[in-house]
Amino acid sequence: MSFSPLVRQLMDALRVLPGVGQKTAQRMALHLLERNRPGGIQLAQTLLQAMERVGYCQRCQTLSEEPTCAQCRNAQRDDSLLCIVQSPMDVFAIEQTGYQGRYFVLHGHLSPLDGIGPEDIGLPQLLTRAQEPGVREVILATNPTVEGEATAHYIAQQLSTLPLVLSRIAHGVPLGGELELVDGGTLAHALAGRRPLISPAN
CATH class of the missing domain: 3.40.1360.10 (Dna Topoisomerase Vi A Subunit; Chain: A, domain 2)
Known part of the structure; x- marks a missing residue:
């Protein structure tokens, strides 16, 4: 199937998202154009506002619409x-x-x-x-x-x-995990970061 130039541009634009390949971008684009144009317009408007207004906190460098984020102001x-x-x-x-x-x-x-x-x-x-x-x-x-x-x-x-x-931060066996399912690198970190449960008596 041959798509018009603008439809192909929309598909290519959607592929900038992580994990979105050619087929997924095609399904997304066609869904918006065929079944949810209001949603597509809202997505476009919100995306444009976010790109223009969201920057970085001057203190911690996290994403923020303000010069200083809410966590740094707290x-x-x-x-x-x-x-x-x-x-x-x-x-x-x-x-x-x-x-x-x-x-x-x-x-x-x-x-x-x-x-x-x-x-x-x-x-x-x-x-x-x-x-x-x-x-x-x-x-x-x-x-x-x-x-x-x-x-x-x-x-x-x-x-x-x-x-x-x-x-x-400690790295090791996940809570609820079983040792036989944990890889060797994770176990090595867990052993290196072990801590005593009971201190020896003086």
Whole structure:
């Protein structure tokens, strides 16, 4: 079937979304054009507004429509804790745990092969933020990937001379998981990060 140029442009535009291939983009485009034009118009208007109005928080670099996001404006949060994450989605995930400290979003990880260096992910701003009065602990919550671990290690080196507690989120066996189903790398992290249940008697 041959589509008109504008329909093909719509399909190509939808393919910028992660996980959307040619067939999925075709189904989406045809659904909007054939069955839900009001929804398509609403999607287009909302997408345009978001692209124009959503930027980055000046303090933590998460997505925000305001110069300072709601979490950074919240005076009830704990200024002594600064959690370093790779993306705004990670902020959302950690918020589900009840964490009440502050954040700094890197928007990626170090990747010299791809030309992504410390400045590209905001490490100079992070160093400035970590030296603010009141910050006592920096929690490195980058992803448990090779790149995430390398980024956490680099940040730890850069912050090592400051009077801060540097901690790394634990990696290991998922709650409710069975050991026989867990891969060796995850088990190795779990063993390395083990902690005592009962301290030996003095």
